Amino acid sequence: MKQRIITALVALIFFIPVLLLGGYWIDVMACLLACCAISEIFIMKKQILISINFLISLLATLTLTLPDKFFNFLPVFLGKIQLFCILNMLLLTITVLSKNKTSFDDVGTYVLGSIYVGAGFHYLAAIRNINDGYGLAILGFALVVVWASDIGAYVFGRKYGKRKLWPVISPNKTWEGSIGGIICAIVCTTIYVLIVPTGRNQLLLIGLSIVLSVVGQIGDLVESAIKRFYGVKDSGKILPGHGGILDRFDSLLFVLPVVAYIGIM
Known part of the structure; x- marks a missing residue:
């Protein structure tokens, strides 16, 4: 219990100022939390983090987590959803290149994990920055x-x-x-x-x-x-x-x- 209380207090010391500041601060925090969360899914699945699978999944997660305005530099025909789909296509391509060592089921976990984590933390920042x-x-x-x-x-x-x-x-x-x-x-x-x-x-x-x-x-x-x-x-x-x-x-x-x-x- 003592350890839980200490951890909670330390977390609040960082969390509360970021909530109060909002803006880019909470955008960055949301992305950091999303990175940790998608890595936890890989670790629970017993997948290594130093891999092309994790890198692409991380990029897919961050694509959904980042604020929409971040993608304004992209051509008009290429938005965050299109970019997310391209990353998913790359993951599916790996099933071919790896001869199914990375399976369709694996990719399903990566994609769903990206949506689960990315959407949630995206709105953590988006709601704060209304x-x-x-x-x-x-x-x-x-x-x-x-x-x-x-x-x-x-x-x-x-x-x-x-x-x-x-x-x-x-x-x-x-x-x-x-x-x-x-x-x-x-x-x-x-x-x-x-x-x-x-x-x-x-x-x-x-x-x-x-x-x-x-x-x-x-x-x-x-x-x-x-x-x-x-x-x-x-x-x-x-x-x-x-x-x-x-x-x-x-x-x-x-x-x-x-x-x-x-x-x-």
């Missing part, structure tokens, strides 16, 4: 929903948890904890939107906290399923006492794109 002046408040809203859900699920689960939520994937999660997480998200979101100006309808955000709490819990279960499939306890070891980047951002990687897709940003 140009209407409320980016920090909206990102704070997403963080409050996720953190409140996690804390509520943990507290309610430990005290009242009896019925397992999905034991095949995550044996410790319970229905009581899940519901407690949603309740905690609603309460904390209500307090947050009453205190912090977001430029958005308060009742809408409170209502969406229910949806986002559920989405965040699904993201948590998805990452648990990935780890169970690969037979590992943590996605990585970069955060002592907490595991890897995917372990800490699993819920946000689902919540942040949804925040963007439903038009809150």
